[in-house]
Amino acid sequence: MDLTDLETPALVLDRARLASNVERMRSRLEALGVPLRPHVKTAKSIDVVRLAVEGQPGGITVSTLREAEYFLDHGFSDILYAVGIVPSKLPHVAALQRRGGEITLILDSVEMAEAVAREAEALGTAFPVLIEVDSDGGRAGVAAGDVDRLVEIGRILAGARGTELRGVMTHAGLSYGCRSAEALRAHSEQERSRAVAAAEALRAAGLPAPVVSVGSTPGALFAERLDGVSEVRAGVYMFMDLVMADLGVCAEEEIALSVLATVIGHRRDLGYLLVDAGGLALSKDSGPALEKPGYGRLWDAATGLPLGLEIASTNQEHGLVPAGDGDFRRLPIGSQVRIAPNHACMTAAAHERYHVVDGGSEVLAVWERCNGW
Amino acid sequence: MDLTDLETPALVLDRARLASNVERMRSRLEALGVPLRPHVKTAKSIDVVRLAVEGQPGGITVSTLREAEYFLDHGFSDILYAVGIVPSKLPHVAALQRRGGEITLILDSVEMAEAVAREAEALGTAFPVLIEVDSDGGRAGVAAGDVDRLVEIGRILAGARGTELRGVMTHAGLSYGCRSAEALRAHSEQERSRAVAAAEALRAAGLPAPVVSVGSTPGALFAERLDGVSEVRAGVYMFMDLVMADLGVCAEEEIALSVLATVIGHRRDLGYLLVDAGGLALSKDSGPALEKPGYGRLWDAATGLPLGLEIASTNQEHGLVPAGDGDFRRLPIGSQVRIAPNHACMTAAAHERYHVVDGGSEVLAVWERCNGW
Numbered sequence: 001m002d003l004t005d006l007e008t009p010a011l012v013l014d015r016a017r018l019a020s021n022v023e024r025m026r027s028r029l030e031a032l033g034v035p036l037r038p039h040v041k042t043a044k045s046i047d048v049v050r051l052a053v054e055g056q057p058g059g060i061t062v063s064t065l066r067e068a069e070y071f072l073d074h075g076f077s078d079i080l081y082a083v084g085i086v087p088s089k090l091p092h093v094a095a096l097q098r099r100g101g102e103i104t105l106i107l108d109s110v111e112m113a114e115a116v117a118r119e120a121e122a123l124g125t126a127f128p129v130l131i132e133v134d135s136d137g138g139r140a141g142v143a144a145g146d147v148d149r150l151v152e153i154g155r156i157l158a159g160a161r162g163t164e165l166r167g168v169m170t171h172a173g174l175s176y177g178c179r180s181a182e183a184l185r186a187h188s189e190q191e192r193s194r195a196v197a198a199a200e201a202l203r204a205a206g207l208p209a210p211v212v213s214v215g216s217t218p219g220a221l222f223a224e225r226l227d228g229v230s231e232v233r234a235g236v237y238m239f240m241d242l243v244m245a246d247l248g249v250c251a252e253e254e255i256a257l258s259v260l261a262t263v264i265g266h267r268r269d270l271g272y273l274l275v276d277a278g279g280l281a282l283s284k285d286s287g288p289a290l291e292k293p294g295y296g297r298l299w300d301a302a303t304g305l306p307l308g309l310e311i312a313s314t315n316q317e318h319g320l321v322p323a324g325d326g327d328f329r330r331l332p333i334g335s336q337v338r339i340a341p342n343h344a345c346m347t348a349a350a351h352e353r354y355h356v357v358d359g360g361s362e363v364l365a366v367w368e369r370c371n372g373w
Numbered sequence: 374m375d376l377t378d379l380e381t382p383a384l385v386l387d388r389a390r391l392a393s394n395v396e397r398m399r400s401r402l403e404a405l406g407v408p409l410r411p412h413v414k415t416a417k418s419i420d421v422v423r424l425a426v427e428g429q430p431g432g433i434t435v436s437t438l439r440e441a442e443y444f445l446d447h448g449f450s451d452i453l454y455a456v457g458i459v460p461s462k463l464p465h466v467a468a469l470q471r472r473g474g475e476i477t478l479i480l481d482s483v484e485m486a487e488a489v490a491r492e493a494e495a496l497g498t499a500f501p502v503l504i505e506v507d508s509d510g511g512r513a514g515v516a517a518g519d520v521d522r523l524v525e526i527g528r529i530l531a532g533a534r535g536t537e538l539r540g541v542m543t544h545a546g547l548s549y550g551c552r553s554a555e556a557l558r559a560h561s562e563q564e565r566s567r568a569v570a571a572a573e574a575l576r577a578a579g580l581p582a583p584v585v586s587v588g589s590t591p592g593a594l595f596a597e598r599l600d601g602v603s604e605v606r607a608g609v610y611m612f613m614d615l616v617m618a619d620l621g622v623c624a625e626e627e628i629a630l631s632v633l634a635t636v637i638g639h640r641r642d643l644g645y646l647l648v649d650a651g652g653l654a655l656s657k658d659s660g661p662a663l664e665k666p667g668y669g670r671l672w673d674a675a676t677g678l679p680l681g682l683e684i685a686s687t688n689q690e691h692g693l694v695p696a697g698d699g700d701f702r703r704l705p706i707g708s709q710v711r712i713a714p715n716h717a718c719m720t721a722a723a724h725e726r727y728h729v730v731d732g733g734s735e736v737l738a739v740w741e742r743c744n745g746w
Contacts, residue, residue, distance in 0.1 A: 007438070007462060009746055041689060063690045065380070083649060083690045084637035086707045089380060108638055111706050139691055140638045140647055173688060264457035265481055265513045274513055276456060280722050281746070284658040315546060316414060316718050317436045317456045318512055333484050334459045345689050349653050350722070352745050372725050373382055373654070 001363040003301055003355070004336060008262040009281035011351035012338060013048070013367070014304055015358045017256035018238055022052050025220060025237045034226045037061050037080060037213065039235030042345045045354065046074040047367040052238055061215075061233045065092050070370040072101045080104045080213070082169065082233065084132065084140055085112065087119045094123045104211075106169055108132040108141045110149070113156040113163065120162025129157050130169040130211055131202075135194040136187065138173040144194040147201045154207040167211030167230070168198045175218045181248055184222040191219055196228035218249050241344035242297060243287055252306055257348060258299060258338035260355070261319065263331050272312070273323045273331060277339055279314040283346035294342070295319065301336035302361040311339060374736040376674055376728070377709060381635040382654035384724035385711060386421070386740070387677055388731045390629035391611055395425050398593060398610045407599045410434050410453060410586065412608030415718045418727065419447040420740040425611055434588075434606045438465050443743040445474045453477045453586065455542070455606065457505065457513050458485065460492045467496045477584075479542055481505040481514045483522070486529040486536065493535025502530050503542040503584055504575075508567040509560065511546040517567040520574045527580040540584030540603070541571045548591045554621060557595035564592055569601035591622050614717035615670060616660055625679055630721060631672060631711035633728070634692065636704050645685070646696045646704060650712055652687040656719035667715070668692065674709035675734045684712060 003012065029036050040049050041063035049060065049071070059078035062068045068079050077100050081093070085105040093103050105127050107113055113129075120127050131153050134141030142150045150168075157165040172191035178184045191214050199209040214226070215233030217240075226232065239257040240250040261277035279295070286293030295311040298321060309327060311319040319339070323331070331337065341347035348354075349371055356365040376385065402409050413422050414436035422433065422444070432451040435441045441452050450473050454466070458478040466476050478500050480486055486502075493500050504526050507514030515523045523541075530538040545564035551557045564587050572582040587599070588606030590613075599605065612630040613623040634650035652668070659666030668684040671694060682700060684692040692712070696704070704710065714720035721727075722744055729738040 004461075007465060007746065084647065086635045086637055086649070088377075088635060088707070092380060109706055115707065134640075137643065139688060139693065140640070143642050146642075262459045262461060264459050267507075267513070269516050269519075270510065274457065276459070279656075279658065279719055284656055284716075284719060285652065286657070286659070315512060320512065333482055334461070334488060343657075346652055346657060350745075372723075373380065 003260055003357065003361040003363060006260055006355060006363070008260050008336065009277040010260045011348060011354050012258045012260050013354040013356050014256045015356050015364070017254055018048065018051065021237055021240055021254060021256060025234060028221055029232055032223060032226045034229050034232050037231045037233050039063070039082070039215070039233045040067055040071060042235040042348065043238055044348070044369040044371060045367050046071065047365070048238060059231065061235070064373050065089060065096070066370055066373055068096055068101065068103060072096055072099060078102050082106060084108060085116060087115045090116065090119045090123060093127065094125050097125055102128065104128045104130060104166060106130045106132045110153055110156065113153045117156060117160030117162040126162050126164055128164045128166045130166050130213060131157070133168050133170040133195055133198045135170040135191045136172045136174040139171070141170060144198070150198055150201055151205045151207070154202045154205065158207050165208055167209040167213070168195055168202070169211070169213035170195045172216055172219055175216050176243060176247065178218065178247065181222065184218050184247070185224055188219040188223040192223065192226055192229055199228070217244060218247055221249055236344050239344040239348070242340055242342045246287070252297065252340060255340050257344045258304065258340050259296070259347060260301060260336060260338050263333050263335050263337065266328050266333055268328060271322060271324070272320050273327065275319045275321060275337060276317060278316050278318045280316050280350055282311065282314060282319065282339060282341065283343065283350060284314065285343040285346040287342035296339040296341055299338040299340055301338050304338060307337065376633055376730065376734040376736060379633055379728060379736070381633050381709065382650040383633045384721060384727050385631045385633050386727040386729050387629045388729050388737070390627055391421065391424065394611055394613055394627060394629060398607060401594055402605055405596060405599045407602050407605050410604045410606050412436070412455070412588070412606045413440055413444060415608040415721065416611055417721070417742040417744060418740050419444065420738070421611060432604070434608070437746050438462060438469070439743055439746055441469055441474065441476060445469055445472060451475050455479060457481060458489060460488045463489065463492045463496060466500065467498050470498055475501065477501040477503060477539060479503045479505045483526055483529065486526045490529060490533030490535040499535050499537055501537045501539045503539050503586060504530070506541050506543040506568055506571040508543040508564045509545045509547040512544070514543060517571070523571055523574055524578045524580070527575045527578065531580050538581055540582040540586070541568055541575070542584070542586035543568045545587070545589055545592055548589050549616060549620065551591065551620065554595065557591050557620070558597055561592040561596040565596065565599055565602055572601070590617060591620055594622055609717050612717040615713055615715045619660070625670065625713060628713050630717050631677065631713050632669070632720060633674060633709060633711050636706050636708050636710065639701050639706055641701060644695060644697070645693050646700065648692045648694060648710060649690060651689050651691045653689050653723055655684065655687060655692065655712060655714065656716060656723060657687065658716040658719040660715035669712040669714055672711040672713055674711050677711060680710065
């Protein structure tokens with residue numbers, strides 16, 4: 001089967017680029033001496049993650065309990081669920097424990113620490129827990145430096161029968177807003193130092209904190225040292241995307257993921273062409289530049305190399321591409337293109353499966369995804 | 374089962390509001406004397422569409438061949454595929470024809486008219502076709518007033534054995550940018566008059582044009598007359614959304630669709646709370662106001678009434694909601710909210726099923742969707 005045999009839109013994954021991205025992260029973390037706990041929220045595919053871990057199931061990170069269930073079914077038992085837990089999800093977590101899953105939870109409040117401890121006793125189990133620390137004011141977590149609150153939560157978790165305090169985790173999500181290698185390095189060091197400081201504050205209070213978990217793709221690739229860190233989480237590195245390329249984390253030609261589309265119209269009168277990949281197939285993620293949004297860049301369908309064209313706007317099943325005379329000639333109606341995604345996690349989530357190529361246009365495999373909740 | 378029993382995020386559909394929205398469109402089009410060909414791209418659910426057509430399968434509009442296949446399997450045979458056709462999709466269309474589907478195609482170029490006619494002969498079939506007309510410079514179609522091109526395409530379709538010219542269709546998508554009832558009325562009249570003019574130009578050239586298909590939810594609800602129009606397509610009217618509410622097409626309390634979410638964190642220090650519905654569950658559609666994007670407004674989970682709070686930003690599984698002291702008190706960590714969507718089509722597409730309520734919080738049914746391609 002060839003890409004030209006596929007009905008569009010369809011998701012394409014280049015295995016050679018995937019393997020190269022995986023190797024880059026592996027060698028970088030090997031140099032830093034810290035193990036990787038890959039975040040599978042981008043790939044949501046056992047085939048992709050098996051390749052990422054080189055066939056050796058170790059710890060992974062998930063963003064949904066459906067991912068946890070799916071990867072547990074495929075032999076991964078050491079799972080960090082990296083979204084703040086709430087009591088209503090604990091029966092599901094307990095069910096995964098009974099099937100052999102070692103599911104570590106995260107939380108950042110006294111209320112949740114007490115609620116999880118209480119619910120665990122009611123369920124007749126105990127949950128390993130990390131305290132989420134906010135290293136950059138970006139989202140969730142105990143504010144960096146708020147040692148009183150951190151230790152208060154730690155004491156509850158360490159003292160209750162239903163919870164086991166394992167340490168701390170943080171995600172320096174504002175790294176995606178950095179605009180230079182220097183800024184990325186500084187942000188990564190801030191994430192590291194604040195996570196380590198939180199773990200040390202727990203230890204100073206006589207509490208256990210063996211786990212110091214940090215992570216993001218730019219953080220991992222730009223870190224100059226990771227002293228005191230016990231594991232790194234990263235996910236988008238497997239595929240990369242235009243956000244990462246614009247950050248300087250990768251080249252556009254290293255992006256492994258794309259959406260195959262067909263040119264369905266020429267508006268020579270208005271200066272654009274239309275493709276059959278719109279907001280649904282590409283996602284409406286506009287990338288970092290809200291003031292000048294684009295929704296993906298066009299590649300040659302066969303080679304996966306940039307054409308210098310961009311999706312300027314989308315409807316549900318239409319993408320509009322500003323184009324000139326030469327473009328209308330090289331991309332006749334009915335011809336295929338591939339579209340590099342702004343944000344790989346969002347684009348991939350619209351699709352049920354990957355069509356795997358290896359540098360060319362032959363489809364070598366079809367890999368399923370576990371979407372939804 | 375109650376909403377409080379669901380794991381979040383989950384899609385919720387209020388049947389009472391759906392029924393009311395359906396009745397509003399039915400009575401409006403009855404008054405205008407034009408039949409509805411509902412667009413099922415928003416709902417993608419046989420249960421929703423059965424309710425919308427009051428149990429009487431008639432013509433529908435689809436945005437994917439998967440929808441065509443799914444609705445054909447459920448008794449709908451008269452189907453308009455309202456995305457510009459390309460030859461690679463014709464074998465699939467022909468397969469649906471062999472199963473009893475009467476699939477009408479659209480195109481807007483000489484090249485595609487010739488290619489479809491050629492491919493139809495190779496497949497041993499013939500396809501009914503509408504010529505797409507661009508009534509507002511918004512997307513695809515033969516430019517309004519370009520009679521030469523319109524008639525050239527019409528002659529090819531009418532003359533070939535593999536195609537049957539049925540008439541014209543248009544979608545005045547720029548109506549979503551109108552900012553007053555007066556502007557919506559004028560835009561609707563422009564759509565009507567240009568579609569009718571295109572059909573008359575075909576007829577004046579001796580070509581058949583029994584079908585004059587127009588449509589969008591604002592266009593249908595704000596049209597003052599539809600003389601010369603043979604059918605109206607609309608889809609989002611079933612659910613409505615914040616884009617429609619901001620246009621003045623509906624009240625926020627008439628929106629039938631929402632995403633159930635759980636409060637997973639309080640950042641009193643930074644003035645926001647976190648919910649477990651992020652970019653994936655809500656979509657990254659920022660609504661019409663790119664300069665000040667919001668990603669959905671919060672409702673009370675039990676009543677579906679507005680709380681006066683909004684999702685200001687999203688990550689994959691996190692939504693951030695600016696909040697004050699009173700909000701932290703009324704929405705404790707672990708409590709549920711519902712989130713009204715910016716764009717119902719995009720938000721619903723992230724979910725596999727609807728959890729159906731009827732004004733309250735009891736889940737009366739679970740309805741599946743046909744996502745993807």
